[in-house]
Amino acid sequence: MTSGAALSKLRPPAPKSSLIVPAGVLGALALTIWAASDQFGIGFDPIAILADIGRGSEILGEVFRPNFAFFPRTIQPMIETIQMAIIASTIGCAIALPAAFLASRVTAPGRLSLVATRSVLNVVRALPDLLYAMVFVVALSIGPLPGILALIFFNIGVAAKLLSETVDAVDRGPLEAASAAGAAHVEVVRTSVLPQVLPNYVAYSLYVFELNIRASTVIGIVGAGGIGNVLNEQIGFFNFSNVGLVILELFLLVFAIELVSIALRRRLT
């Protein structure tokens, strides 16, 4: 008894129980019930889904038997996809560079430009790539041009966000040195911030390029050029073994580009 009391004295006090965790769990649960309910939500019924799960098997079976004879017809669209991704990441990242400097506390020339740039970037980032593609296809008709434009907007959002966070974290020493040497604001950014973030910038550009190859499948579905067009066409014809081939090719392409891109990014940062 006494030794037990001594032991309990040695024991650190249990952390104070907080209401935040149970409240969070309860909140998430309530949100889930609301979202899944028939009346207020989307009517999510796991039992019905499990009962109907066989309905997808026929199509899926065809997708997993890719029709390799279709390959020659996918080459040109595949090249177009790569071209679109290259052009869009080049232009998108070129615009993102100054945007990121305007959107970072460290390099923004003033409070107004900081807030304005950040707000614009938030709006740009809030819209999904496919929505840009839909709008541009309606405005400019089908083809690679609306696709490239859609990807550019998507890229500006991603690259400017990543880069401005990197700029926020730069070492302030060189900045002070440059200002002490009498450099104007633009010169300070050019000589002491840019060299620090340049490797990251190149790495992000490669990452954005990777994302573009992935995204191009999706934007093609609404008519914005590239391999996604072929995908959409073949889905429309119910040629799911051709769809299977396109998915397989995209998988291999994304995988190859990811390997190269990760290897390059490792060397950069």
Next chain:
Amino acid sequence: MTASAALATLRPNAPSHAKRNLAILVAAAIVSWAFLTVDVRLDRLIDLPRQLGRMFGFMFLPPDWSYVEIAAPAMVASIQMAWIGTLIGAILSLPLGFFGAKNISSGPVSNVVRVLLNAIRAFPEIVLAIVVFVPIAGLGPVGGALAIGVHSIGTLGKLTAEAIESVDRGPIEAVRATGARSLQVQRWGVLPQVLPEIIAFWLYRFEINLRAAAVLGIVGAGGIGAVLSNTLAYRRFDKAGMAIIVVVLATIAVDYISGTIRRRIIEGTGAKRIVGDDLEQPELAESPT
């Protein structure tokens, strides 16, 4: 003259830029190839700013404000679709993350799981929706939620596995020393270490999934995507503009709430940071797609 010569010998050799210059040259060649050979007619580019300006005018000057009555409930359905989808992905990816972590499961098992996760990631939500889940669940947001859920397993499983691989061995050994069985070690030694990070991933994924849910309606998965697709197809640009405004506002609001919760989970209210804790910053470039 002699002084400057002496200085020159003291100065280190300038680093070679040959490799860098070569890399720039290769990159420039690839980019020029893309620009020069892509099938875009240049005469359309001249007209581009005017076209886009006209479109912007149709959509937002002014939008059809009254259409908010239809757009807002549809956006709520998209948010619900994203939430349910994220939940499906979270529940299924957690065990897969454990099986995919090299330090917890065996080598061959973790390799198989990693390949599986990568394969899942290769199917975009929209393709999953068209090919698999709209046939199963019919038209409407349930198919969209399933597509989002399955696609999320890929990234969430990978991130979970990586988080588990970087846990501290100490607690695991301590739990094992008390005689805990394998599952108990995972529950008490591993899970408490990774749960905050994993929940933050889930919330982050919810933000991404919301963007997917906003467009999945194009292929029949309901929500605001269906509204956008219909209004654009019938050229009701003022209605489409209103729907876009709803998407932007709702997405920014959800991002803000979710981001605040994520920061609270990861950083705590004022938790003392262990010395050296901040050395391991997650690499931004590896951030999830």
